[in-house]
Amino acid sequence: MTDSILLPTEHVSATAVEKTYRTGQHNVPVLRGVEMSVHRGEFVSIIGQSGSGKSTLLHLMGLLDQPTVGEIHIEGQRVDDLPAATRDELRNRVFGFIFQFYHLLPELSVLENVLTPLMIRESALTYWKRKKEYREKAHAILEQVGLSHRLKHRPSELSGGEMQRTAIARALVAGPQILLADEPTGNLDVETGQGIMDLLRSLNEDQGLTIVMVTHDEAIAQQAHRIVRLASGRLEILEAA
C-alpha cells in the first residue's frame, strides 16, 4: 500500500507537544511535553489511564487538532502548521481513523459509509466518472474485513464487531499510510475485540500499514510491537514489546 519512498527515518512523530484546553478561566493541561515517533510499518500502542492524554496525542498526530506547543512531523516534514485545507487533504489521504464508537453515518448503508472518504476526496463529477472503480475497491475491502454480505445494511442493523469492521474498511478505502485507532476494541467483548485485533495485525503485517492504537487494556496493548505509556500528560516508560 505504501507507495512513497521507504526511509529509515520515522514515519510520523510528535516533537515536544503540549496541549492545553481552556475551560472557562482555567487552563487545563492535557499533554505536557510528549516526544514520540513511529516508524514506518510499526504497530504502536499508546496506553494510559483515562485523562492521561492518550486520545489527545492521537488526535494531534492525526491532524484533528493542533498542539499548543510542539510540532507534528510526517516523514520529517512539519505538518501541524499547514493551512486547514492542506491538513484536511492529508487527513483524507494519509490517515485512516478508527474510533471506539465506530462513528458510522447512520443515514448511509455500509457500502456508502465505506465510500465516504472517496466521496469527500473527489468532486461529484470525478466521483461519478470513477464510481465503478471505487465501488469495486470498496467491495474488495469489505470482503477483506468479512462484510461482503452486509453491503446494503444500515449501521443500526449491524453488530458491534461488524460496525467496527465497517469503520476499518472505511479507514482503509482511501489507501492510507497510517492507521490511527482510538480504543478500537473498547466497546466490544473479548472475542470480537480479538477478531478486530487480528485484522489490524494482519493489515500491519501483510500491507506494512503503520498503526498507532490507543487503548487502556494491557492485553490488547501487548499485541503491538511497542507500547507507549502516558500518565497525566507525560511519557511514563518506553519499552520494547
Add this chain to the structure above:
Amino acid sequence: MYKLLLCVRYLRTRYIALASIVSVMLGVATMIVVNSVMSGFANEMRERINGILADVIIETNSLNGETDAEFHRQLAMQAAGDQIESISMTVEVFGLMHFRRGGQWIPRPVTLVGIEPENEAKVGPLVANLDSFQTIREDGIVTREPLRKEGEAPGWKLTEEALAWRSEWKEYQRRHFANWPAREAAEPLMPEPPAFEPEPGHAEPQFDSPATASPEPGIAAEGPVQLEVPLPLPGIGPAQPGQVIPAAAIDDGENVRQASNPFATDEAPDLKGMVVEKGRSDIDAPLPGRLYIGAQLVEIPRVDRKTDKVFIERLVKPGDDVKISTVSAGSPPEPRHFFATVVDVYKSGMSEYDANLVFCNLEYLQEMRGMIDPQTGKGAITTMKIKLKDYNNSDQVVKQLENVFPPHLYTVRTWEQKQGPLLAAVDIESAILNVLLFLIIAVAGFGILAIFFMIVVEKTRDIGILKALGASSRGVMSIFLAYGLALGVVGSGVGVVCGLLFVRYINVIEGGISWLTGRKVFDERIYYFPTIPTEVSFWTVTWVALGSILIAVLASVLPARRAARLHPVEALRYE
C-alpha cells in the same frame, strides 16, 4: 459528492424538515393565490375604468365646452387619425338627480354625461353595462332574460317593460289626482304611496326657469314648500298655458329645440286631456330627456325578513321620471332644471361610476344647458373620448393631440393619467400586501433556521466524522446550505403547484366553502362578478418561488456556519 448524498439522505430521513417544507409551501401558495386574485381584481377594475374613460380623453378646461363636435373630430383625426379607432363626443357636467321616494324628493349628486349611445358604444362597453341587455342570474338560475335583443344598438328607446311600468304609474297618478280634491278636504297632508311619481307637468312650476316663473331665481330654485305638496294639477291648480308642456318653459329657444329634438314625436301632449284617458297612450309617452342612471344611485341592499337574504331594491326603474338639476353654459352659470325619463340602469361594477354617472341624450343636454349655437345650430362639447387602435402608442397620440388642442383650452390625458391616484393606490396596496405576505415566508425561514440548528446539534458527531475523514469546513457548510436549498426548492415547488391549483379551481373551492358554511363567500351582488377573477402572472410566480428559495438558503446560513466551525475533536467527544 458526499454533500449531495447526505443532503438527499437528510431530506428523506429528517421528517422534522417536512415542517419547514410545509411552511414554505403554505407561504408560497398563499402569495400566489392572493397575488392572482388581486391582479385579477385589479385587471377587472382597470378594464372597467378603461371602458368608461376610453383610452385617451380630451377635456375642455371650461364648463361651457367648445362648439362644434364635427370640427373637433376632424381636428383629432388630422392629428392622429391613423391611431384613432373611434371618438365619442360628450358633455360632462356636474348636477343633481332627484327622485321621488316616500313623499320626498331625494337628491343625488351626479356627473351628468351627455352621450350619443351609438358612438359611446364604440369607445367602451356601454352595451355590456346596460341592465336591459343583461341576463340576470340569481344563484346561477336565470331570473330574467335580456329585455333587448343581442346586437341591438343602444339607443334612447324604452323597452316594452319600461313603457308598461310607465303606463302603470301614470294611471295610478291620474286616479290619485282625480280623487285629490276630496282627499285634501279630509286629510290634507296624507302621505303619498311609494310608487307615486310626479308628473313633470305638475311639478313644473317648482322648476320653472326664472325668466318665466319668478323674477327671483333663488326663490324659484328652492321652492321647498311647493316641493312637498303635489299641488298643481291641470284643470285644478293654477296652471298657466306655458307650463303645460314641460320643456317649453325651461328653454327660451323653443324653435331651436323643436328642430333639433330627436324625440319631437314623443312630445308630451296637452296634459289637460290626460285625466280622463286610460291605459297606455300618447299621454304616457316618455319625456324628451332620456337617461341611463348609475345603478348605485338608486339601488339599496335590503335584508328580506323572512328568508334573511340580501336583495337589492331599486328605487327608480326604467320608465320613471326623475328631475335633473345642473348649470347652464355661459358666465355666470345659471341653474337649469328638467325632467327626464329613465331608459335604462347603468351598471359597470365600479362603484365610483355606478354611484355617480347619469347619461343623458347629448342633444337634449346641450339644449338644456344652452350649449347650442343659435346661429349655426351646432352643439358644444366638453369631453372627447377616444379609443385607440393600439393603446401602447397612447403617449405618442397624446403628444400629437396636444399639438392641435392647445393646453390653455384643453387637457389631453390617457385614462391612466386621469385615474393616476386610484391606480397608484391599487399598486401600493398590492405592494404592501406582498411585503406582508412575504413575512409569512420569512417566518417559514425562521422555522428552517430553528430546525436546522436542531439538526446541526443532532448531527454534531457526524460532522466530526466527516471532518476526521478529511471534509473541509466549507464542505460541511455546503451540506447544510444545499439542504436549505433543497427544502426551499421542494417547498416552493409544491407551493407553486398548490397555489396554481387553488387559483385554477378557486370558484369550485368557493362553492365548497359556501356550501359548508351555508353563507355565500363571494357574493356576486356585492362584487358584481359571477366568478372570482384571477390572473396568474408568470413573473410573480417566478419571483415568489425564487424569493422563498433564497429565504430558505439564507435561513440555513447560520446553522451551516455553526456546523462548519465545529471542531472535529469536540464533535467526536464521546457520547
